[in-house]
Amino acid sequence: MMRSIIKSVARWLVACAGQIDRRFVLILGMLMVSVLTVAPVSPLQGLGAEPNPTEWRGVHIMAWGLAGGPEGLIPLKEAITKVFHPMGVNVIVFEVGYNFDYRSHLELRQTKFITKKDAQDLVEHCRQYGIRVIPQFNCLGHQSWRNTLYPLLTQYREFEEPPEAPPGQRWTELRSWCPLHPEVNGVVFSLIDELIEAFSADAFHVGMDEVLVIASKNCERCRDKSPAEVFAKAVNDLHQHLVKERNLTMLMWGDRLLDAEMFPYGKGWETSRNGTAPAIDMIPKDIVICDWHYGKHQEYPSVRYFQEKGFRVWPAGWNNVDAVRSLIRYSRQNNMGGVVGYLATTWVLEPGGFCWALVGERHPALVSQRALDAAQAFHAAMEELNASADQPH
Numbered sequence: 001m002m003r004s005i006i007k008s009v010a011r012w013l014v015a016c017a018g019q020i021d022r023r024f025v026l027i028l029g030m031l032m033v034s035v036l037t038v039a040p041v042s043p044l045q046g047l048g049a050e051p052n053p054t055e056w057r058g059v060h061i062m063a064w065g066l067a068g069g070p071e072g073l074i075p076l077k078e079a080i081t082k083v084f085h086p087m088g089v090n091v092i093v094f095e096v097g098y099n100f101d102y103r104s105h106l107e108l109r110q111t112k113f114i115t116k117k118d119a120q121d122l123v124e125h126c127r128q129y130g131i132r133v134i135p136q137f138n139c140l141g142h143q144s145w146r147n148t149l150y151p152l153l154t155q156y157r158e159f160e161e162p163p164e165a166p167p168g169q170r171w172t173e174l175r176s177w178c179p180l181h182p183e184v185n186g187v188v189f190s191l192i193d194e195l196i197e198a199f200s201a202d203a204f205h206v207g208m209d210e211v212l213v214i215a216s217k218n219c220e221r222c223r224d225k226s227p228a229e230v231f232a233k234a235v236n237d238l239h240q241h242l243v244k245e246r247n248l249t250m251l252m253w254g255d256r257l258l259d260a261e262m263f264p265y266g267k268g269w270e271t272s273r274n275g276t277a278p279a280i281d282m283i284p285k286d287i288v289i290c291d292w293h294y295g296k297h298q299e300y301p302s303v304r305y306f307q308e309k310g311f312r313v314w315p316a317g318w319n320n321v322d323a324v325r326s327l328i329r330y331s332r333q334n335n336m337g338g339v340v341g342y343l344a345t346t347w348v349l350e351p352g353g354f355c356w357a358l359v360g361e362r363h364p365a366l367v368s369q370r371a372l373d374a375a376q377a378f379h380a381a382m383e384e385l386n387a388s389a390d391q392p393h
């Protein structure tokens with residue numbers, strides 16, 4: 001578009017040159033040059049130091065639960081040096097959850113954990129390669145898996161949003177805290193603050209995907225409120241703390257903001273069926289929405305939707321090569337100025353398993369098929385990003 005305008009103006013100038021005052025043509029030409037030399041506004045401006053101002057090329061690393069603890073750090077550092085940096089990765093989202101040596105709440109630390117020193121060493125290693133580390137702590141939902149409750153709800157039973165469905169039903173197995181409990185933020189924010197300090201973070205990912213238990217009729221605080229209202233309250237409290245008070249960039253997963261009736265993504269949890277989607281109009285627009293879709297589609301209309309609503313969007317794929325390529329192409333073609341790049345998720349349970357796969361380790365105890373698939377899709381994504389970058393969009 002811009003090129004065709006430039007060509008038209010240039011042709012017109014040439015045509016005019018013989019007919020009107022040459023000084024006028026000269027001034028017009030200088031004006032045109034000054035317009036062309038002004039850099040386009042990047043969606044990342046105002047977010048602090050960026051290793052690459054044009055694109056967030058990110059990898060999401062699981063460092064919690066089974067994948068938690070220090071053993072994953074060795075292959076991660078090796079992968080940073082040998083693979084991430086050469087391939088242009090400039091952001092790592094490091095999902096650490098409760099697997100950190102929290103000093104403010106020792107009771108909330110998982111058995112396997114990394115220390116503040118481990119975090120600082122990782123950040124320092126990344127800094128050498130121009131890679132930004134964004135820590136992640138899953139907020140609100142994902143406070144359990146199957147029959148295992150995570151530390152917050154084990155130690156503070158009163159924080160749980162009581163599920164409506166009987167035990168054993170699938171959706172009750174991802175449990176939540178109640179964002180209206182008057183004491184929950186005090187505890188959670190102190191954990192978040194420790195991660196911000198340990199990782200010297202200028203951005204924080206709050207998770208908030210797959211929040212399935214919300215605004216329960218069994219909760220005396222929430223029962224008269226809508227799920228969207230309660231979800232937005234949790235988002236806004238986190239935004240107040242992270243963005244307004246601490247001046248960080250806030251990131252969250254996008255699935256609870258997408259109405260399943262509006263978006264043809266299938267029956268999974270990547271869209272909301274529990275009434276949270278209207279929250280999209282109740283939360284600040286400076287949050288970066290991580291729009292995850294792992295299946296192959298011709299179109300990913302949520303990428304446009306989030307931008308139309310005023311958000312920056314970070315499309316995220318996983319382990320399907322065709323899907324990853326399709327998502328990246330669609331996002332590039334439908335970048336209205338708010339697509340910040342691409343985030344490769346990995347979801348490997350073995351500590352360091354994804355990174356071992358990337359650097360060529362094939363021992364089955366370290367590297368699962370899941371890790372190999374994620375590594376293959378990561379490579380495809382990097383190729384696609386390079387290919388797409390060469391084309392006009």
Ligand SMILES: [Zn+2]
Pocket residue numbers: 161178179180181215216219220221222223
């Ligand atoms: Zn509640």
